[in-house]
Amino acid sequence: MTQNRIISVPQMFCMLLISRVAVSMTFGPAVMRGVNFWDCIISCLGAYLVTFLLIIPVMWLCKTNGQEIITSSCGALGKIFSLIYAVYFAFVCAHTLALFKVFIENVMNPPISFMLLxxxxxxxxxxxxxxxxEGIARASSVIMFFIVFSLIILGFSLYKTTDPTNFGPFFYDGPHSALEGIIFFISRSxxxxxxxxxxxxxxxxVKRGIFVWNTSFYALMAASIMIVVGALGDFAQTQLFPAYSAASIAKMGSLENLDALYLGLWxxxxxMKLAMFLNLSAECIRDVFGQKNIKISILIMGIILVATNATVKLSKLSSGIFSTNLLLLFTAITSIILPFLMILSKKIRKKNTLAKS
Amino acid sequence: MELKKKWTLIFKNVANFIFVSTIFSAFLCLSGCTEKTQLSEKLMVQGIAVDFDEEKKEYNVFVQAFDFKNPEGKEQPGIKNLQTHGESVGNALESLSKIVGLEPLYSQNLVIIIGETAAKLGVEKFLDFFTRYHEHRLNVSIRASVGEAGKLLSMKVEGKPIKAANILALASKASDITALQFERDLKNYLSDPILLAMEATPYEKSVMCEKIAVFSQDKLMMFLDKDDTIATQILRGISNLGPLTVVNGEKKISCKLSKVKTKIEADGNNVYNININVSLSALEISENNEEIESLRSEIESKFENQISEMCKNVIYKITRSGCDVFKFGKILKNKKPSYFKNIENDWKNKIKNTEFKLKVKTNLAISGLSSR
Known part of the structure; x- marks a missing residue:
């Protein structure tokens, strides 16, 4: 099935950058335990390079398929692949919503129920x-503008509270933290x-877009870690969401409590992330069942998301199904194994067709 | 066929209407629309003082809050002081709402004062409440008090109760220690925190803030006197400190320490180079200006010697007691990580043998009259 090219490369990478920022800005003891954040700067560099390698299978697949849906050339097997992708994208939504729930319950503690929220x-x-x-992509451009604006304000306002002695030596306790950091970033890819x-x-x-997207994301993460460590020091290790704690002390002139900015952009x-992945999941389901309207699938997935999210607790955010190792496995399956299988399947089918003719 | 189209359109519109109104009514359920608590129904906390009663083995907590029922002026609320106690600070403060029937609001709190006994016992036990509970802000100032903290917060100056905002104004913003700064030093296993310390003036007429409380981890070790306090602040690179006076012959010269730049670098194993640059603004010089110009270098050197002496004294005093408030440990760790790894477990003893080379440079700015 051929698709129309309806979004531009900057729009796509705005969406992808926002969705990465949404999850990665929650780095901290809530999702990664016993890790020295300062070493995560090195993780950013490592993960930056690994990401380029991870993109190769996907790029290869897209190059072979052109404007066609990636699973279209795999016949019946393609339906299974689409279903796997649909489940994975829905799972990403569940993980994102779980993060949102843990954050709201443990940091905001609002007087209303999370279910309603x-x-x-x-x-x-x-x-x-x-x-x-198309609509999500357009909205993402606007959100991106506000995110950049807010991050600049937060960065400048926290610069004054930075203590240079907090920037310790790298690998002081060995390479464990840096490796954990790389796994953390890659597993959330x-x-x-x-x-x-x-x-x-x-x-x-697309190639230029990928370079800009990957570079800007890891540069942003490295800058965030630097600001958080500089401003909070070892106190960051005690905070569930250090980036939010750093934002809560930011002030600019008479403007105080700039954590509202962080909350808004987050x-x-x-x-953005939920909307994009729900849409992608529904598109995958459409590919499996061939229905015209994706709204029903979106609605059903929305209901399942709300219902399943009620049981998520802080302790479950980095264990069980949401453990980093499992997330890494899912990312590896969907980014490397499935694309390779699809390329292989296409080549075999092509060979068979040629042999028949 | 047209009828079917018409019904589909009606169905779509109805569905859209239901969707939009559901979202809208859900928003109406949010706290901003439903919580109608008036300010006067809340106990807007302005200051908290924590003391420990050794006899009863419980915390005495004093709270200063806005009193909306008895305003001071047309648009200015009055203040009221409340006292509560409990096994923990959190317990004591929670029981406050039962005493006054108002819900405490901590986000507007300006200052937390820790009494001497509570500080000696260890602050980590109760500080957690002030950093963990979501309503508290990490920007809130923390001070120590010589003696009871509650006494300071409930003191009356010229017949009027002293306000938390006035207590806060006793020290410059640059020298104030916030909950974040205190926690930052406390959570680091090498450095030790300090707090500005307040005490009542003689005859308890007012409150002054001229001392520093030095902690060893979370326990109060000692109070520093005025000169040591200035030296500690210079060594921590805090600008806009108060005046300093030197004696030149028979005359006294007072200058304000306006800008301070301090650089501490590790030079060898547990040896540090400390370079201090201080900008002085002349406050009171009983010399003719013509003479002052010729004496400038002499005055500057007098100040350099005095600051140097004060800094040496305070470094010896603090390091010999095993405290690291100047972050020597962190600096050494950053500069020589492999060397530091071998001594980090014994750092509390190693710091006692700290050696340093101190260099002070002053820059005197003279303004005002050309001749007396």
Whole structure:
């Protein structure tokens, strides 16, 4: 099935950057335990290079398929692949919503129930997802502008509180923290499989987009870690979400409590990510069942998301199904194994066709 | 066929309407729309003082809050002081709402004062409440008090209760220690925190803030006197300190320490180079300006010697007691990690043998009259 190129490369990478920022900005003891954050600067460099390698299979697949859906050339097997992707994308949504829940419950502690809050958020994301990828891409450009603006303000306002003695030597306790950091960043790279579904619908120079996206994301993460460690020092190790704690002390002139900025941009990022992955999941389901309208699938997935999210607790965020090792495995399957299988399947089918003719 | 289209359109519109109204009504359930608590129904906390009663083995907590029922002026709320106690600070503060019937609001709190006994017992036990509970802000100032903290917060100056905002204004913002700064030093296993310390003036007429409380981890070790306090602040690179006076012959010269730049570098194993640059603004010089110009270098050198002496004294005093408030440990760790790894477990003893080379440079700015 051929798709129209309806979004531009900058739009696609805005979406992907926002969705990566939404999850990665929650680095901290809530999701990675016993890790020295300062060594995560090295992890950024390592993960930056590994990401380029991980993208190769997806890029190869997209190059072979052109504007066609990546699973279209695999016959019946393609339906299974699409289903796996649909489940994976829905799982990414569940993970993102779980992060949102843990953050809200442990940091904000609002007087209203989380169920209501998640219901509103999921309803809004369902609406966004139903509007299609073009709408989400346009919204992401606007959100991206505010995110960059807010991050610049937060960065400048925290610069004064930075204590240079907090920047210790790298690898003081060995390479464990840096390796953990690389695994953390790579395991949350759900953008790579998403790219496989988005590139056929994208118009422009994808390679340049990938370079800008990857570089800006890891530069942003390295800068965030630097600011957090500089401002909070070892106190960051005691905070569930150090980036939020750093934002809560930011002030600019008479403007205080700039954590509201962080909250605003983070919630917007969560909305973006949920909408994009819900849409992608629904597109995969459409590929499996061939239905015309994706709205019903989005609605059903939204209901399942809200229902399953009620049971998530802080302790479960970095263990069980959400453990980093499992997330890494899922990322490896969807970014490396499946694309290779699809390329292989296409080549075999092509060979068989040639042999028959 | 047209009828079917018409019904589909109606169905779509109805569905859209239901969707939008569901979202809208869900928003109405949010706290911003439903929580109607008036400010006067909240106990807006302005200052908290924590003391420990050794006899009863419990914490005495004093709270200063806005009193909206008895305003001071037309648009200015009054203040009220409340006292509560409990096994922990969190317990004591939670029981406060049962006493006054108002819900405490901590986000507006300006200062936390820790009493001497509570500080000696260890602050980590109760500080957790102030950094963990979501309503508290990490920007809140923390001070220590010589003697009871509650006494300071409930003191009356010229018949009026002293306000938390006035207590806060006793020290410059640059020299103030926030909860974050204190926690940052506390959570680091090498460095030790300090706090500005307050005490009542003679005859308990007012409150002054001229001392520093030095902690060893979370326990109060000692209070520094005025000169040691200035030296400690210079060594920590804090600008806009108060005046300093030197004696030149029979005359006294007072200058304000306006800008301080301090650089501490590890030079060898547990040896440090400390370079201090201080900008002085002349406050009171009983010399003719013409003479002052010729005496400038002499005055500067007098200040350099005095600051150097004060800094040496305070470094010896603090390091010999095993405290690291100047972050020597972190500096050495950053410069020589492999060497430091071998001594880090014994750092508390090693710091006692710290050696340093101190260099002070002053720059005197003279303004005002051309001749007397």
């Amino acid at each position: 998640s219901l509103i958020l999921v309803a809004l994301t369902c609406y966004g997802a139903a509007k299609g990828i 759900s953008c790579i499989p998403a790219m496989a579904w988005l590139i056929p619908r994208t118009n422009g120079n 919630t917007a990022s969560i909305f």
